[in-house]
Amino acid sequence: MDVDLKTLEEVVERAVKRALAEARSEELRAVAEALKALADYTKAGFAQLGKRVSNLEEGLGALTEATLSRYVWEDLRAELAARGEGVLRRLRNARVDGFDVDLLVEGESRVYVVEIKVKPRRRDIDALVKKAEAIAKAYAKPATAILAGVRIGDDVEKYAKGRGVEVYRY
Structure with a gap:
C-alpha cells in the first residue's frame, strides 16, 4: 500500500484541529491532545528516518x-x-x-x-x-x-x- 505522507499529515492535522474544536469534555480534549502528540511524534520519526536513509544512500x-x-x-x-x-x-x-x-x-x-x-x-x-x-x-x-x-x-x-x-x- 502506497501512502502519501504529505496527504496523511494533512488529514491528521485536520482531524486533530476538528477534535480539539469539538471536544466538549476534558476527556475528549485529552484524547485529541494525545492524538496531536502522536501525530507530532510520528512526523518527527519519519523526518529522522528520512535523514538516516539519506545518509545510508550517500554511504x-x-x-x-x-x-x-x-x-x-x-x-x-x-x-x-x-x-x-x-x-x-x-x-x-x-x-x-x-x-x-x-x-x-x-x-x-x-x-x-x-x-x-x-x-x-x-x-x-x-x-x-x-x-x-x-x-x-x-x-x-x-x-x-x-x-x-x-x-x-x-x-x-x-x-x-x-x-x-x-x-x-x-
Missing part, C-alpha cells in the same frame, strides 16, 4: 563509486595494455576546470573521463559529454567519455552510445 553511493572505479580501472588498464598504450596517470575524484571527475585516466595519446552512476539518466550522459569536451581542451588530447554503472537501462545505454560514450556495465 552506499560512495562505496559503489569506489568499487566500480576499481573495476573500470582494471578493465581500462587491460584494454590500453592490449593496444600498447601506456598510462601516464590515474586520478580518482579529480577536479579539472571546475568539473568533478569520478575517474580520470591519462594515456599517452588520449584521456579517459569516467562517470560512475548506479542508475544513470540521459542528463548524466549530457553532463559527461560536456566534461569530456572540457577535459580534452585542458589536456590537449582527445578524450574518451566512459559511463560505468550497475543499473543502466537499455534506452540510456543506446543514448550514451549515440553520443559517443563508451558504456561499462557491472
